[in-house]
Amino acid sequence: METTNFVYNLIPNETIAIIVISVIPLIFLIVYALLAILGELKISAWIQERLGPMRTGPWGILQPIAEVVKLIQKEDLTPDSANKPLFNLAPYIIFMGAYASFAVIPFSRYFVPSGINIGLFYIFAVGSIAVIGIVMGGWASNNKYSLLGAMRSVAQIISYEIPGAMAILSVAVLASSLDLEKINIAQEGGIWNWFIFGGQGSWSKIWVFPFTLVLSLIYLVASLAETNRTPFDIPEGESELVAGYHTEYSGMKFAMFFFAEYANMFVVAAVLTITFFGGWNSPFGNFMQGPGWDVFWFISKAFFFVILQIWLRWTLPRLRVDQLMYVGWKVLLPFSFICFLFISLFKMIN
Amino acid sequence: MGLLNKLNQPYEAGGIILGTFEDILNWGRARSDWYLHFGLACCAIEFMAMNASHFDFMRFGTIPRATPRQADFIMITGTVTLKMAERIKKLWEQMAEPKYCISVGSCANCGGPYWEHGYHVLKGVDRIIPVHVYVPGCPPRPEAFQDGMIKLQKMIKEEAIFRKRKKLEEETKIELSA
Amino acid sequence: MGEKKRIELDYSKIESDRMRLNVGPQHPSTHGVLRLEVELDGEIVTEVVPHIGYLHRCFEKHAEKMTYPQVIPYIDRMDYVTSMNNELPYVMAIEKMLGIEVPEKVQYIRVIMCELNRIASHQIAVATFGLDAGAFTPFLYFFRDREYILAIFEKASGARLLFNYFWIGGLAADVHPTFKEDVLAIVKQVRKTNKEIEDLLIYNKIFIERTANVGILPPDVAINYACSGPVLRGSGVKFDLRKNEPYSIYDRFDFDIPVGMGEVGTVGDCWDRNIVRMREMEQSCRIIEQAIEQMPNEGDVQEKLPKKIKPPKGDIYMRAENPKGDLGFYIVSNGTDKPERVKARGTSFVNLSVLPEISKGYMFADLILILGSIDIVLGEVDR
């Protein structure tokens, strides 16, 4: 396959190049997570007419760094009654699941860490690894709250994967590909060519718009559930389950959970960006289009969706466990099927 | 065991780098304090008010945690009864080091208005767990909570992490006094 | 989203592992230090046993050791969210025993303060109820408004939470000169925020789904359990001491008693109890507006009293409508300056006793909401 990665061109030695390529997303992930934590603190505060962290650096911008410095120093407790190997392994597995997704996320047409042609499928497959970590952590903690949280989390993630996958599948139908790069390339040429407006093609695609819009919303909702955020934060619902599956974790292990949550938020936002909102493409056709701009557009779009998730979190109450299932199976799933059906029909007719 | 415990070994020499490093570590701990709110009585309502928009406790970099494992300090706000005391002890033991305790209000300080005839009131939470900062008031104003928080941050900042450095300081103190 | 019906299971036929879960005494949403021993069948609650007493501060013992005026600070600390309302039945009882008529101005100030405190208390109730449902933002909007109310209390009495403001035969101090304007400004602000919260939280579909048809309390059960306040009125019983048995000067004001009507679910569910509180805030605003209009500007705020307050021998039971229900004081006087016995009928204490009855058969998450909708304050439950 033709390599599209600029690192290979820069560094002749392949081993070093691969290492560099794998490290770049990690660095990005850490920087992003710090920003997202700060964003969460600040946006929640502003919504509530507060100021948020103000005393750590100017306007509190060093707050996440202080938190990391603190978490490193924190004692790492393992409860006596816990199953130690599983307890210690769980946070790394969750983090791994989130980090592995970054392998296929195309930041720019010249930087795709690993350009495999089943990228969408890969993201969904790897994203499910987190479930294993959650169950492991919840079960190994030997705490009733953790176990309840983990059980809920699994049920939730598995049921919401289906409507989410259906939504993404319709994009695969429109693009005729599972390759994230190809999906991106198929949306080139301005905002009207994004898949939310039906992708490239004649004006007849306007018929698809309502369905793609609904599908993008369905994916957004499903992604909220997959990342365990309000209104679907039942696994860690503070008012019921103390802190859910990570009740017993402290120090760096907890930080792993924390990082993984924010990394997952970015992954789902990135998938939404790639599939429906044009990925790295500029909304103005060829204006502001180019390798550098690619990164800018991609990250800013993804950030918008991250912020949307934060915004939703601080607006809505949380659902109950059976209602969550109801929404997943009886609302999102039928709607996603209907939309998928119509999009497939449209594709067939065209 | 966290990194802290490894760093706890005696160092050959505590230089500037070590000192700066320690300052950074202390800065981190002072600026990012997650708390376990132990709301018991009247002071807990003022505590909620202190968390609310007008006073905004989060400005100090404090985030509420529901579980003791992730908390850095515990804020005891209200009357500790004998029935409750054992649970506080348990929670304190569940917290991860380094941990601190702020006792807020007359009741938590020494039994407060209930010190004389309160047959079921623990006369001061410092009888069961160590207390680092006492905030007086019944209930204290929200700003007084924050004043206590500032005092705690000041205390953390001045803490010596490395045993060697502590020793050095003690020696210099002895020298100075001699 | 579907109709949530009470889940009826024949437990004798189902054999499954029950899990015993201990909620509290330090749990983020038990509204204090309540401990619930919950038996769960999967997610469904089969039994709830409340264990109280984690804040038993021996109020009644202290009351026996104190002189009559000295008891008032301790009464403040009973239901610490509604101190003004707590003081009212106590001082009224002593005044009735002594045969004192308090001045007109005092009556009006007492009513205004009580209603302001009722608003503040309901704000906390609705806010924490929203918090139990996972909505954090309305909580802070309410607390922002509550801060303005507390500012008035502080200006008048000097304290923010525990006032010691109503004294036997009058008030501790006169109100500040700008009192009327401040109060009217607050009434305006309260109405504005309530409108906003209704959009943001109360009529939110997720919130309705969570609270409607949950924790249904039928009216006859409510009366048998002697529930009162919004818990009783949420079940559709039109009973309010301010109307049914007017004390102080409540018969001079025109206001309605909001009751639960089952608008989105069944009468007596959590949503009804909650909406009663929201609507009562509006009624309190109406009372405050009328009281401000009628309140005399001039006048004494403290009746002349003997140096030692010695009510005649006898006993009296006085109750008044607290935000949480009717709070009663049973005072036995032995003719000296110290009461023989002061028994407080804690509103929350009585209301909480209905929890095991109404929470069986619902999900664990509902239990937290049902508890939130009863709106207890542990200081009053345990005293």
Place this chain on the structure above:
Amino acid sequence: MTINEIYEQLKEEYGDSIIELIENPPCDSSIIVKAESIFDICHTLRDKPGFEFDYLMCLSGLDLGENLSAVYHLYSMKHSHKVVLKTIVPKDNPKIPSVEKIWRTADWHEREAYDLIGIIFEGHHNLIRILCPYDWEGYPLRKDYKEPEYYHEMKVPY
């Protein structure tokens, strides 16, 4: 219905069990009844048309020195009238029939009176301590109560 009428009617029905009517304005008037028949009297008060006291406002225990006493404040939602019942039992044998089956709210009130004063309510389904810990000793609101020196290795006095 005034308390005098209630007293007359009760006297007619129960005779000797109703001891006397105490009137002491401005304080509350109260009817003193015998402890053994409190359950029947309460039952009549709740169910007989004309009385219909469906709301138990308060149930308090009292330490009178020699004796213990329980005071019942009843209210009728339908007729808006009140009545106060009092029973007196000796301290060495403080047994009163429970009214928990008549008004469910009495459940916790009676447990509280048992916990703090030490009145034993016969027929209560679960008469255990409610406010104090389950292993607490003594009845704190009795006048001769001495607070313990230590509880679970925690010093109690200041």
Place this chain on the structure above:
Amino acid sequence: MLEYIKNVWLGFWTVIVGMKITFTHLFEKKVTVQYPDDRYPIPPNARNKLHLEPTLCNGCTSCARICPVNCIKVETLRVVPDDPEQPMIADGTKRKLWVPVYDIDFAKCCFCGLCTTVCPTFAIKHTVEFEYSTYSRDDLYVRFSDMSPEKVAEKKKMLEEFQAKEKAAKAEAARKAAEEKSKAEAQAKAESSPVTESKESN
């Protein structure tokens, strides 16, 4: 089915409404008062830390008696009439009592304000000071008396001397009275009977 569609639509719409409200709040003016730098206005009658003006206190101890929590400890010494100092209270009245001990334990105080209302000389007052949280509970035990220990010892000694003198004088007086009485009695006896009746009436 219609119900279902309506419910889904309501679910969607109320979320949008909520988001609109929170969005408008995102840009509203923030109400936070940044405490150590800015301060919330505290009314002058606010009940925070107590303060005693020792020059005003006349040692009547009514504050200690009214205090519901007994957190005020007052000890007084009588001012000896022949004390060369003859102090005055700041409001001009003559001091009858020294106040060598006036302690308030702020760890116990319940800030009810009763002590300030009973004080006849307005010596004890609530201030707006609230920032006195400490690292040790002993620091919350505040001693307000302005008398040095030496002065206290001196006054104590003076009082003791005076009391001894007084006692002696009293004993002298009593002895004299007794003497006179016995003399009178002897006289009465000599004059015989009606004395016992008057005693009974007393």
